[in-house]
Amino acid sequence: MDLSPRELLFYADAIVAVMTAMMVVLHRNPVVCALSLVAHLCAVAMFFLLLDASFLFAVQIILYAGAIMVLFLFVIMLLDPAGEGVAGRTGNIQIVMTGVAAAALLFSAARVVPAIVDLESAGGGRPTSLPPGYGQVSGIGRLLFTDYLFPFEVASILLLVAMIGALYMGRLGKVGPAGDKEPE
Amino acid sequence: MTDLLLGTGLAATLFKIAVILGVVMTVVGNIVLAERKLAGWIQDRVGPNRAGPWGLLQPLADGIKFIFKEDIIPTSAHRPLFVLAPVLSLTAALTTFAVIPFADRFVILGREVAPIIADLDVGLLWIFAVSGLGVYGVVLAGWSSNNKYSLMGGLRSSAQMISYELSMTLSVVGVLMAAESLRLADIVNAQAGSVWNVVSQPIGFLVFIISAFAETNRLPFDLPEAEPELVAGYHTEYSGMPFLMFYMAEYANVILSSSLMVLLFFGGWHLPVVEPMLRGVSQGVAGLIHLGIFSLKLSCFLFLYIWVRWTLPRFRYDQLMRLGWKVMLPLALANVVWTAAIILWGWI
């Protein structure tokens, strides 16, 4: 089996993405989790680049890795949660349920793979030439301000609402001083 | 030799990377000296003058000293992240230079030369993406040192960087609208065709330069390492080579944002007076003159950075955040509206 550089990059990147995702889920230290997630997001951005989505590549790194994850780290450092206590050990039911959910999801994905492979080998879809500006700022922008104008406006309202919500949740005031515990 | 410099293959790219890294590192060394000299003059002192003539060998002496010092890792530090943090900082700062064009493409000795490592069509987004990752170096250094001052510095820098990155990115939107491209060379050529962006969008430039000072953690916004409050902020626990890396990253970032100001707002390698005179000369000479003009403009901004540092006092933290969110952000938005108006009515 000979691989093109693109495919080679894809498989290498897939390994990195899965490994970092595992780190996020399995590592005990939340800061290491957050950092693994940053690495994971960069790996996904790499996928976007390989799939000719250069604008999304940049947005993924700027928005996700550069802004959202910094916010996560900020909160982790601010709160400094002392890891997960022994009282919060995962119960057996949860492990069983996790296994069932994972198996069900993977099974349904496995059902779809042959169909996709068939579609691809039959030459369905996968045009040999892409439209000009595919995945570029110009192409995305044109689509965003024509066909997707309504979702775009809704997204702006969503962001506004989220901003107000975050301000409301984060305000100091009626919440009371730090460490104020409610009666059990 | 000429093959390496002028070719287009992998070897040529590697050679370009080596040249540009070498130049950037040399400038970093010398700007540290320039900063100390200028600081001396501003404060009516002499400045460093012992190593070599006029203290010119001072960067070398400093570098050797740092390299031979012991790298101390505190016992309670998170070792892997403590080591990783300065590497991240410096890598992010240096990688951005890949998309900076230092002059236009020109033909010399019968070959076309592009003084840029990777001419990406999303060059500007690349710069914002990579320099946005640079904040992790500072934040991780602050957290992994396990020192309260370091942590405070890391916390401050994460909040500060996010806040000012927003207005910085928004202030550039006007430039993009005028140039209709994200490639830095296109942006420069668009300005050569009309007027410099600093003339048509003065507000955008103002927001950009203030945000750039905040992004590089330089006075008057050096809250993450404010020495009277936080000892040295996020790099309190660092010594030797890792400390040097933070230091180099800071100055590399200064050079980067100065180059961005030149490219985005001050016409890059173009100078209206010189341009007509270049018609007659060969392309190679014109290219070199362009390179010279770029360097000249760059040094003006580097001087401005140093000048501001030794002139203005530090902001208080709440003032900094208020300025970022309540002044810079609305101004950046106003600049977008303004640029849209001048494009719509054809004023430029």
Added chain:
Amino acid sequence: MIPAGGILVVSAVLFVTGVIGVMIRRSALVIFMSIELMLNAANLLFVGMARLLGTMDGQLFAFFVMTVAAAEAAVGLAIIIALFRRRRTTDVDQVNLLKW
């Protein structure tokens, strides 16, 4: 050419990893990160299928998913901070007053 089946498999594995994270972790912050993992897996599939079909609609969807993720992160982190202020913990098992 990148195999579309490979993208589907990678995306499914990443999504399941996220699901496992949400199920077995108790720290609200890590649960949040696992949700981001799932969103990214979905994004990857969107972009991959967009490439397969040669249209950009999938990329637009991924773009909107990122917007939603940003909004969700802002509100979610604010909730976690408010929670921590009250209860001094981010452990979701300790936040059970509304449980029957």
